[in-house]
Amino acid sequence: MTSVAGWLPYPSMSLATDPSSTSPSPQVMARPAYDRSDWASAFRNVTLELTDEPLKARSGAIPAELQGTLYRNGPGRLERGGHWVHHPFDGDGMVTAVSFGAKGVTLSNRFVRTEGWLAEEKAGKPLYRGVFGTQKPGGPLANVLDVRLKNIANTHVVRLGDQLLALWEASSPHALDPHTLETRGLSLLDGVLKPGEAFSAHPRFDPGHHGSERMVTFGVKSGPRSTIRLMEFASGEGPGGEPPGTLLSERSDSFNGFAFLHDFAITPNWAVFLQNAIAFNPLPFALGLKGAAQCLASKPGSQGQFWLIPRDSGAFAGQPPRVVPAPEGFVFHHLNAWEEGQTVVVESIYYADFPSIGPDTDFRRVDFDLIPEGLLERCTIDLASGTARSERLSERCCEFAMVNPRREGLNSHYAWMAVAERESGNDPLQAIKKLDLSSGERRVWSAAPRGFVSEPLMVPRPGGTEEDDGWVLTVVWNGARCASDLVILDASTMGEVAVLELPLALPHGLHGSWVTA
Numbered sequence: 329m330t331s332v333a334g335w336l337p338y339p340s341m342s343l344a345t346d347p348s349s350t351s352p353s354p355q356v357m358a359r360p361a362y363d364r365s366d367w368a369s370a371f372r373n374v375t376l377e378l379t380d381e382p383l384k385a386r387s388g389a390i391p392a393e394l395q396g397t398l399y400r401n402g403p404g405r406l407e408r409g410g411h412w413v414h415h416p417f418d419g420d421g422m423v424t425a426v427s428f429g430a431k432g433v434t435l436s437n438r439f440v441r442t443e444g445w446l447a448e449e450k451a452g453k454p455l456y457r458g459v460f461g462t463q464k465p466g467g468p469l470a471n472v473l474d475v476r477l478k479n480i481a482n483t484h485v486v487r488l489g490d491q492l493l494a495l496w497e498a499s500s501p502h503a504l505d506p507h508t509l510e511t512r513g514l515s516l517l518d519g520v521l522k523p524g525e526a527f528s529a530h531p532r533f534d535p536g537h538h539g540s541e542r543m544v545t546f547g548v549k550s551g552p553r554s555t556i557r558l559m560e561f562a563s564g565e566g567p568g569g570e571p572p573g574t575l576l577s578e579r580s581d582s583f584n585g586f587a588f589l590h591d592f593a594i595t596p597n598w599a600v601f602l603q604n605a606i607a608f609n610p611l612p613f614a615l616g617l618k619g620a621a622q623c624l625a626s627k628p629g630s631q632g633q634f635w636l637i638p639r640d641s642g643a644f645a646g647q648p649p650r651v652v653p654a655p656e657g658f659v660f661h662h663l664n665a666w667e668e669g670q671t672v673v674v675e676s677i678y679y680a681d682f683p684s685i686g687p688d689t690d691f692r693r694v695d696f697d698l699i700p701e702g703l704l705e706r707c708t709i710d711l712a713s714g715t716a717r718s719e720r721l722s723e724r725c726c727e728f729a730m731v732n733p734r735r736e737g738l739n740s741h742y743a744w745m746a747v748a749e750r751e752s753g754n755d756p757l758q759a760i761k762k763l764d765l766s767s768g769e770r771r772v773w774s775a776a777p778r779g780f781v782s783e784p785l786m787v788p789r790p791g792g793t794e795e796d797d798g799w800v801l802t803v804v805w806n807g808a809r810c811a812s813d814l815v816i817l818d819a820s821t822m823g824e825v826a827v828l829e830l831p832l833a834l835p836h837g838l839h840g841s842w843v844t845a
């Protein structure tokens with residue numbers, strides 16, 4: 329269904345309600361639903377910075393109760409002076425804000441003015457190497473022994489107190505004005521962080537398990553023995569009246585082995601880390617041959633481990649961490665975790681192996697069939713016996729999964745995630761799935777064949793009591809008009825509520841957050 333203008337709001341919503349029908353039909357298996365050039369057309373520079381640009385719904389109606397701001401972060405600059413990044417994850421962070429208020433909807437966007445971005449803007453060429461393999465022009469000789477990190481602030485954006493934090497896990501956050509998106513500069517969070525200290529791009533927001541809202545996060549110092557610094561900040565008013573942004577507690581724990589930790593999960597009593605069985609050989613990085621992340625590789629014959637660190641706000645405060653062998657597989661992102669008696673349950677997206685893009689591969693021509701897909705699994709950790717068992721929750725390629733934010737750390741009925749259009753096999757993400765985590769029942773909204781989704785954010789309806797009462801917001805790359813759309817879905821039915829055409833072309837993005845007005 330294509331209009332004269334080349335685009336209709338996404339017409340192909342499909343519903344599947346049979347939890348047992350996880351085997352794809354041959355027709356579904358045989359044909360990817362997308363044209364690769366549509367997917368690859370999103371890899372481009374963002375060329376505009378807009379301020380309070382008014383938006384209207386192209387179809388549907390914007391819910392009056394949806395009041396707040398959607399913040400998105402992701403790589404916005406992929407080429408400079410004719411030199412392309414080797415991997416989009418090396419692109420400079422660009423933050424977009426879509427604000428829903430009584431007077432309508434507006435959009436603003438700004439590049440994060442990092443030291444590296446400013447210097448490269450001035451030079452008109454790349455001056456830094458990238459973690460994911462981007463090299464400075466001039467070959468290995470121009471890159472050898474240059475181990476400086478360019479803090480590109482491109483992974484996530486969250487509100488803490490009176491500032492937005494643009495996050496990049498290997499170094500300090502950048503503080504932004506939440507209204508103008510102007511970069512205030514590197515933030516050490518009122519002296520909590522040392523300059524350059526690693527600070528995760530995956531904070532978790534405790535909705536109030538201990539009486540007040542908290543941002544729980546970590547930094548990791550990796551080596552033959554790795555140290556995790558776990559920090560809890562007041563994200564609303566603290567338990568003792570502390571202002572948002574105040575550090576409420578912290579602890580540091582060291583573990584044997586090189587830690588590659590992108591994400592973690594929380595329960596009321598535990599911070600749960602999955603240490604992938606992975607090795608790091610820095611030599612090719614030092615020699616100027618590979619990016620640091622390209623020096624990570626699976627460690628054959630080794631087993632991953634769960635590291636469970638007691639939260640200072642919980643029942644096991646002050647106790648040492650628990651270490652439990654983990655099932656095989658590689659995890660970037662977790663969905664959620666919760667406690668059930670003596671067990672801690674963690675739901676995560678597993679890959680059969682560490683997916684890496686080698687130095688000779690063009691990311692726009694990557695063969696999806698050669699890369700393992702992410703699959704949602706539930707792992708039940710028995711704290712009494714120190715063992716874990718896992719079960720597959722879905723056979724469909726997925727990423728970027730979340731539960732209702734009010735259920736963070738609790739057993740949840742539903743999850744929302746980005747999925748491939750096909751029910752099996754690895755493809756770009758083109759649809760949003762609501763999954764009933766008990767029955768397996770699912771509802772899917774799809775942007776295929778020409779749309780490509782980003783991380784969905786579930787926004788609960790104010791005053792709503794049902795877990796799936798609210799909306800799901802996702803930015804979609806519209807391959808037909810080579811620009812981005814914001815799609816609002818009904819979180820319960822997955823029906824399309826509204827589509828807003830953005831006056832921007834946003835490359836495939838990373839993470840973002842919703843801040844209620």
Ligand SMILES: [Fe+2]
Nearest residue numbers: 530590661839
């Ligand atoms: Fe992530």
